[in-house]
Amino acid sequence: MRRRLIQSTLAVVLVVIAVFGVSLVIVESRTISNSAQERVDSEAVRLVGIVDSRLLGSEDVTAEILRDQVTQDRYAVIRIPGREPIAVGSKPGGDVIHAEERGEGGETVRVEEPRSTITREVGRTLLIIGLVALLAVVAAVLLAIRQANKLASPLTDLAETAERLGSGDPRPRHKRYGVPELDRVADVLDSSAERIARMLTAERRLAADASHQLRTPLTALSMRLEEITLTDDPDTVKEEATIALTQVERLTDVVQRLLTNARDPRTGSAVSFDLDEVIQQQLAEWRPAYRSVGRAIVSSGKRHLRPVGTPGAVAQVLAALIENSLMHGGGTVALRTRVTGNQAVIEVTDEGPGVPADLGARIFERTISGRNSTGIGLAVARDLAEADGGRLEMLQAQPPVFGLFLSRTAPQKRTSHDEEPMVR
Structure with a gap:
């Protein structure tokens, strides 16, 4: 040129x-x-x-x-x-x-x-x-060389930028050349680079979230299927198969929720649901894992609460907190429900050393972890809670207490069983 x-x-x-x-x-x-x-x-x-x-x-x-x-x-x-x-x-x-x-x-x-x-x-x-x-x-020759360099060098840069975009490097260059037409092309390439970067980030985030959120349910499902293969009792096979089908439905809900949250984090399908049922399901799913390491998981607090949210999302948030306690905490893990104002609160605590002081509120940031873990679980849990209009907070660092706050409907009529502990 x-x-x-x-x-x-x-x-x-x-x-x-x-x-x-x-x-x-x-x-x-x-x-x-x-x-x-x-x-x-x-x-x-x-x-x-x-x-x-x-x-x-x-x-x-x-x-x-x-x-x-x-x-x-x-x-x-x-x-x-x-x-x-x-x-x-x-x-x-x-x-x-x-x-x-x-x-x-x-x-x-x-x-x-x-x-x-x-x-x-x-x-x-x-x-x-x-x-x-x-x-x-x-x-004329000197002017032509100068003009040729002024036009050819930007075109070479723009070609290199387009090649970088095609090779998966979406970093915008923010470089302009003083030529309106070329600057317009550079603007378009930078805008495309930013959009591609956001898309790649969203895809990587979805892949990481899916990997993290599906790992434990798939492990539990694998254990159920192994138990089915090892038993000849039809009743046991039927029971384990029913539980496995329930877990498959939960996996489907997890995937659907992750995809929905990736497209629009504020999109939710909040309904009024029975919080006791979600907590009991989590206890049944995690109790074998805790028993295998000689620990216990229990629940207590106010019963018959009907907060507004997505049951599947609430289950994933609780699963993230319970798994976090299993990996980083110690002793008995307790789930306690209570009411504050017009919100239902589920607190998850354990007897471990708690959250290090240098982490503090950064515990909910991605890639932030007190040990060699992914640092994704709590970040995903907070996103899921906020998508339903709730919030997830660390109420206490030592011993660790995490609270999931959910809006609730008008309180039901109190009964003599409202303060009874849940089945453990």
Whole structure:
């Protein structure tokens, strides 16, 4: 592209120089010739006047007197009737330009000038025009190189940016070139890079969230299926298969919820649901894992609460908190329900060392973890809670207490069983 720009610019300049240069040479040549002729004519007139004045004054007219009146390199012949011709200067050879004038006394004056003087002057003019044309060509080439670099370099940068986008590097460059059209292309590429970056981030986040959220349910489902393969009791097979089908439905809900949250985090399907049922399901699912490490999981608090939310999302939030306690906590894990204002609160606590002081509120940030874990679980849990209009907070660091706050419907009529502990 640089070569084409330089060649096209140079071609335009050469055409312009050829058209105007030739015209200028012709005009200047004619001007120089006319000017030389006018000078010779003028000198002839002037010499005639001098000769006339001297003849009228009865003064001598000699070559010595007229020599100083004739311009150097010119030749003059004065013819006076009855006298010998008077020659002043050296007679030029070759082609000449001349002028001849007749005076009042019958004398004639002829002035000659060699045409070589015109040729020399035309040559000097041609040399000047040639130098100017050469300077114009050099300037045009330099300008063409500058313009070519100004246009080609941005195009190269834009091509590299597009190639980086195609190779999976969506970082915007925010580089502008001072050319409106190229800057417009750069703006579009940067906007596309930002959109691609957001899309890739969302996809990676969805993949990480799905991997994290599905890992434990799939493990539990695998254990159920293994138990089915190891038993011959039809009742046990039926029971385990029923539980496995329930877990499959929960997995489907998890996937659907993750996809919905990835498209629009504020999209939810909140309904009034039985909180006891969700908690009991979580206890049944996690109790085998806790037993395997010699720990217990229990629940207590207010019963028959019907908060507003998505049961599947609430189950995932509780699963994240319970798994967090299993991995990082210690002792018995307790789920306690209570009411504050028009909100139902589920608190999850354990007897472990708690959250390190250097983490604090950053515990809900992605990739933040007190140990070598992914740091995704609590971040996903908070997103799910907020999608349902609730919130997830760390109420206490040591011992750790996490609270899930959900809006609830108008409280139901109190019964004698409202404060009874849930089945453990």
